[in-house]
Amino acid sequence: xxxxxAWTTIWISLIxxxxxxxxxxxxxxIRVRRVPVLSQIVALYVSLGRxxxxxxxxxxxxxxLPVFGINIDKYxxxxxxxxxxxxxxxxxxxxxxxxxxxxxxxxxxxAMGMKRGLYFRRIMLPQMWYAAxxxxxxxMTLLIKASPAIAVIGVVDLTRVTNRIAAQTYEPLPxxxxxxxxxxxFISVLVRLQRRLEKRAERYAT
Amino acid sequence: xxxxxxxxxxxPRLASGFGxxxxxxxxxxxxxxxxxxxxxxxxxxxxxxxxVALHSYVDGMRMLPFLIFVYLLYYGLPxxxxxxxxxxxxxxxxxxYHCAYVTEILRGAWDQLPxxxxxxxxxHGYHGFRLMRRIILPQLVLNSAPVLGNxxxxxxxxxxxxxxxxxxxxxxAASSIQSMYFVPLEPFLIAMALYWAISxxxxxxxxxxxxxxxxxGLGRA
Numbered sequence: 001x002x003x004x005x006a007w008t009t010i011w012i013s014l015i016x017x018x019x020x021x022x023x024x025x026x027x028x029x030i031r032v033r034r035v036p037v038l039s040q041i042v043a044l045y046v047s048l049g050r051x052x053x054x055x056x057x058x059x060x061x062x063x064x065l066p067v068f069g070i071n072i073d074k075y076x077x078x079x080x081x082x083x084x085x086x087x088x089x090x091x092x093x094x095x096x097x098x099x100x101x102x103x104x105x106x107x108x109x110x111a112m113g114m115k116r117g118l119y120f121r122r123i124m125l126p127q128m129w130y131a132a133x134x135x136x137x138x139x140m141t142l143l144i145k146a147s148p149a150i151a152v153i154g155v156v157d158l159t160r161v162t163n164r165i166a167a168q169t170y171e172p173l174p175x176x177x178x179x180x181x182x183x184x185x186f187i188s189v190l191v192r193l194q195r196r197l198e199k200r201a202e203r204y205a206t
Numbered sequence: 207x208x209x210x211x212x213x214x215x216x217x218p219r220l221a222s223g224f225g226x227x228x229x230x231x232x233x234x235x236x237x238x239x240x241x242x243x244x245x246x247x248x249x250x251x252x253x254x255x256x257x258v259a260l261h262s263y264v265d266g267m268r269m270l271p272f273l274i275f276v277y278l279l280y281y282g283l284p285x286x287x288x289x290x291x292x293x294x295x296x297x298x299x300x301x302x303y304h305c306a307y308v309t310e311i312l313r314g315a316w317d318q319l320p321x322x323x324x325x326x327x328x329x330h331g332y333h334g335f336r337l338m339r340r341i342i343l344p345q346l347v348l349n350s351a352p353v354l355g356n357x358x359x360x361x362x363x364x365x366x367x368x369x370x371x372x373x374x375x376x377x378x379a380a381s382s383i384q385s386m387y388f389v390p391l392e393p394f395l396i397a398m399a400l401y402w403a404i405s406x407x408x409x410x411x412x413x414x415x416x417x418x419x420x421x422x423g424l425g426r427a
Contacts, residue, residue: 051359051405052398053366056377059384060394067390146363148273152370152381159273162281172281180274187269 002175005161006182012075012157013144016082020143021136023083024090031091032098042091049088054149057081062153078150086143090136097132098124130197130204137194141187158182209389213396216383220393223379224400230365230375231404234300235358241301242308243343249313260309267306272364275303280371296368304361311357315350316342348419355412359405366401376400 027042058081065072072080101124109119148159156164162179166172213220249260267275280295290298319342327341347354369378380393 047406048398048402051363051402053363053377053401055366055369056380056394056397056401059377059381060398063384063390064394145271148271149367151273159271159277162277166281171285172277173285176274176277176282180270180278183271183274184266184269191269 001161001165002158002178002182005156005158005179008156009144009147009158010186012079012082012150012155013140013147015079016086016143017140019079019083020086020090023087024092025094027087027091028094028098031095046088046091049085050092052085054081054085054146055152057085058150058153074150074153074155077153078155081150082143082147085146086139089139089142093132093135093139094128097128097135100131101128127204130201134194134198134201137190137197141190141194144183144186144190209387209392212387212389213383213392216387216393219383220376220379220396223374223376223397226374227362227365227376227400228404230297230300230368230373231362234297234304234365235361237297237301238304238308238361239354241305242312243338245305245309246312246316246346247338249309250316264306264310264313267303268310270303272299272303273367273370275299276367276371292368292371292373295371296365296373300361300364300368304357304364307357307360308354311350311353312343312346314353315346318349319345345424348415348422348424351412351415351419355408355415358408362401362404362408 027045030038030042031046033039058078061081062072062074062077065077105123106119109123114123148157151157151160158179162172162175165175169175245260245264248256249264251257251260276295276299279290279299280292283290283295324337324342327337332341365375366377369375369381372378376397380397383393384390
């Protein structure tokens with residue numbers, strides 16, 4: 001049962017990460033290119049998304065969307081809530097990677113006659129990726145730590161499953177300890193990955 | 207009755223939930239900060255046992271989801287004969303959990319401080335508590351204001367987890383109005399707006415502190 005719960009936590013978080021990173025990237029482009037109206041909407045979304053607790057967001061999506069005729073099961077609602085939450089943080093990560101990009105390189109690329117699309121794809125994007133990756137991985141650890149929130153809409157994740165086991169065995173402590181150890185395992189893997197990526201980013205930056 | 211009228215009628219419920227959220231947030235933020243401020247010093251203690259113990263506490267909390275920690279306090283402690291009610295478990299949980307993060311933030315800021323400064327303060331007769339309160343801590347807070355502000359927002363958001371252990375916070379109030387009258391939209395929108403308002407206030411506070419830091423020649427961009 002614990003493994004089932006762990007698996008649920010992992011796949012839901014993975015989908016949220018896989019959707020949230022590119023979504024954040026797209027939204028950050030809208031911000032840095034200052035697309036009129038859309039840019040303001042994205043800024044509002046980021047500010048709201050960073051401030052809204054995941055518990056509130058998950059409940060909100062789960063009970064509100066069906067009213068607008070969008071039928072949504074609890075897993076989808078959980079994934080969407082996590083994605084919306086992580087994308088708002090990722091937007092800021094991507095945006096700061098873009099803003100920190102050295103202007104001199106852009107000028108050099110222009111002087112070589114590169115068009116905007118070309119130098120963005122060939123020169124800026126790879127370097128932005130290296131610069132942003134450590135922060136993106138850091139955001140992934142935050143996402144996993146926030147993921148128990150989706151238990152409120154009935155998703156049986158690694159945290160929720162401990163209640164189920166306790167209801168059968170009347171021993172709440174062992175499952176909670178094991179679940180805690182599993183979270184520590186997942187997150188320590190990500191933290192180690194983040195440290196390695198940070199070192200690599202430093203190497204590329206100099 | 208329209209949905210909005212229901213929400214207005216049930217306003218006291220939302221207001222008390224909001225009050226509870228603000229109370230939980232306020233008390234645990236202050237608690238986490240005060241505790242954290244007392245822990246950064248011992249983090250560089252000469253005693254290896256103290257150092258290892260504090261480091262494993264800080265690193266452990268930083269790898270554990272908040273809800274699991276609250277579960278440990280609320281469901282786990284009764285196994286040892288310690289029974290906490292939801293409020294106590296929630297407040298303790300928020301404070302102890304976020305204290306680890308505050309400690310880590312302050313430690314990071316301390317590492318950036320020039321050591322010569324502490325030495326010259328000691329040469330001027332500042333020691334122990336006075337050295338910490340007058341010289342070190344103000345600089346740590348001014349230098350790490352944005353990160354501390356972020357942490358405050360996390361504390362605020364983590365209060366909403368406590369509805370799972372039946373603390374009647376803002377999210378709980380919104381959710382109970384929703385299920386009683388089946389008005390799905392308004393209560394949650396109001397709750398989100400209130401969370402947002404607090405976080406905007408926090409951001410404003412950070413900007414004020416950063417302004418002070420700049421005047422004193424501290425703070426990184």
